[in-house]
Amino acid sequence: MxxxxxxxxxxxxxxxxxxxxxxxxxxxxxxxxxxxxxxxxxxxxxxxxxxxxxxxxxxxxxxxxxxxxxxxxxxTREPQLFGHDAVSRAKVEMWNRRAELVILGTVGNVALHSDAFFAERLTQFPAFAETERAAVPQKWGWLDDELSDGRPFLAGDEFSIADITAGVTAWLCEVFGMEIPASAKNVQRWLERVRSRPSFEA
Incomplete structure (x- = not known):
């Protein structure tokens, strides 16, 4: 392979x-x-x-x-990163989709419609990029509220692909100059937890 x-x-x-x-x-x-x-x-x-x-x-x-x-x-079955039973698999799928559609999609639209690198890939709409950029803090605020129950990872107690997707989204925010609000304390704690994993150096 x-x-x-x-x-x-x-x-x-x-x-x-x-x-x-x-x-x-x-x-x-x-x-x-x-x-x-x-x-x-x-x-x-x-x-x-x-x-x-x-x-x-x-x-x-x-x-x-x-x-x-x-x-x-x-x-390669272990560790299981898509869940281990019907409920956990559904929750991982749900949270991975939410991370992709709600946050990564918004951040990605900023990049696609504002960065010169993507100018040949699509017709860019700078105004749309700025609208999406303005929405990014709200998206992280939504996730902050969702994490207010104290769970360590997006889908529950176990690290999953949903955390990978959201963690990479945070990295993409940095690349394109979008900050995660300091007021999003739950997100900040979660992000510190996932970024401390050696895999994020991959």
């Missing part, structure tokens, strides 16, 4: 997941700045020109970071 990856939140998610599982794979770095994602050789692997991509030994290709993580969960 090998993992095509590079800079960006989705590759970072997979690397953290692998580190939590103790998985080591050969990695092929794809440099977007050099346009390597547009090269015919890479487009033959993923026609969307996106990373990460997991290529199995038999040539099977799996794209999308969560799909890759699900494959790794099935092939």
């Amino acid at each position: 090998k993992l095509y990856q590079g800079m960006g939140p989705n590759s970072y998610r997979v690397r953290i997941f692998m580190a939590e599982k103790g998985i080591s794979l050969p990695m092929v770095d794809v440099d977007f700045a050099k346009g390597e994602h547009k090269a015919p050789e890479f487009l033959a692997v993923n026609s969307l020109g996106q990373i990460p991509v997991l290529e199995l030994d038999d040539g099977t290709v799996i794209t999308e970071s969560v799909a890759i993580c699900r494959y790794l969960e099935e092939t």
Whole structure:
């Protein structure tokens, strides 16, 4: 197997997941700045020109970071990062989706519609980016309220992929100059907890 990856939140998610599982794979770095994602050789692997991509030994290709993580969960069972029973799996799925749709999506829209790097990928709307940027503190405030029950991780007592997604979102905020409000004490405590894990150095 090998993992095509590079800079960006989705590759970072997979690397953290692998580190939590103790998985080591050969990695092929794809440099977007050099346009390597547009090269015919890479487009033959993923026609969307996106990373990460997991290529199995038999040539099977799996794209999308969560799909890759699900494959790794099935092939390396411990620790279980998608939950261990029906209730915990549903809660992890719920919180991972919430982290993606409510916070990561908002932060991502700021980047997509304001940074010159993405200008060739889509028609940018700077006003939309500023509207989304203004909404970011509110999104973290929502999560702060949700964490006010004192649970250590998003989906409960156990670290999961939901924490990886939200933790990477916090990293992306830093990259694009968006601060998590200091008043969001519950989020700050949660973030300190997850960032202290060695996997976040992946």
